Amino acid sequence: MPNVGKYAELAERLAQLIEDDYSPGQQFLTNPEIAKRYSVSGNTASRAVQALKERGLLSGKVGGKTWVRVAPVRHLRSNEMYHREKQRVRLGEEERRTWGISEDSTKMAVTEIAENSVDFAIVTPPADVAELLGLTSGQKVLRRSYRRRNHRGEGASTSVSYLPYDLVSRNPEILDPTTEPWPGGTQHQLYTVGVEVDRIEDRVTAEMPTEREVEEQDIPPGVPMIRVRKITYDTSDRVVEVTDIPFPADRIELQFVTRLERWA
Structure with a gap:
């Protein structure tokens, strides 16, 4: 020893x-x-x-x-970014191109990122996702799997988004991976099919990473995974998107801002 x-x-x-x-x-x-x-x-x-x-x-x-090790870029994830995203939904395309969730979280422009890939597929959703989306047997989702490396040699960051196929297929451009990154993000995509986002719920849990995640995201020994399940609701209280985002705990800061009503 x-x-x-x-x-x-x-x-x-x-x-x-x-x-x-x-x-x-x-x-x-x-x-x-x-x-x-x-x-x-x-x-x-x-x-x-x-x-x-x-x-x-x-x-x-x-x-x-x-x-x-190539030190990973730190992410600051604040619930206030959803407000900023919605504020930009109805802006012109050029204005929407100047900012997005990624820039908000990492302070890096998309053009600076070393690797940014996406895979789209029309699939049967996992049972828990289907339940949240209110889908019945046989209904499909658009599954979008994102993978990004901010710097060459850095561990990847990943996320998986599920959108009801019957909803987003109203705009075929949403089904086309070459339209990514979409100016204005998912909230604008939903806007193009008649959906206004009313609220977003982040469910946060923690557990140890899988072996695949350790290798893919270059996670040091003993570092847990912070898992964020983002659930998006429209104004009729319908779930219109479910996104799973795993963050190694050594590169994420979660910021929760709760604005309180002022006394008169």
């Missing part, structure tokens, strides 16, 4: 080495190279590397190559 003081000291030396000599995304030393360079055992080298993975400085699978 590696000596705690020894591997902790080595981890600090390696952290300084990363800061001085390495760039994000660059391949790091192997455990044998570390052991030889610093005259320590393989176990001590391995534990020091693991400690730096837990701190988010390194990434890579056990037994595989290790890389200097």
Whole structure:
């Protein structure tokens, strides 16, 4: 078993080495190279590397190559962004193009993003989604799966949106993935099929990530996943969209603003 003081000291030396000599995304030393360079055992080298993975400085699978981690862009998710999105629904297209939910959350323009892909499919929804949308057996949804990397080499961010097919098929452009990113976002898309969004409910839970999420989103060991289920209602209290958004807890800040009525 590696000596705690020894591997902790080595981890600090390696952290300084990363800061001085390495760039994000660059391949790091192997455990044998570390052991030889610093005259320590393989176990001590391995534990020091693991400690730096837990701190988010390194990434890579056990037994595989290790890389200097590309730090993820932090997201600030505020419930007030939904108000800002609705305020822009009836603006002209050029004005709607200048701002969106993504820019609100990350402060990065869509044009700056390294990877931004989307996959559309007409599918039978999961049972819980069908129940929320009030769909009967056989009714379909437009499932939109989004994947984004803000910087090259960074862990991906993902989300999955479900819209009732019978509703959004009234505007064939909504079914076309080449129209993404849509100026004005989903609220404007719904507006084009006669829907005014009345309220949005975010249900927030937490659990540990799946192995696939750990790899895809480059999540350090021990970091939980914050799962947001966004449920969108129209003015008749009908659910018109369900979106699932997983956020690794090391890159998300949830801001809840509740405006209270003032005393007269």
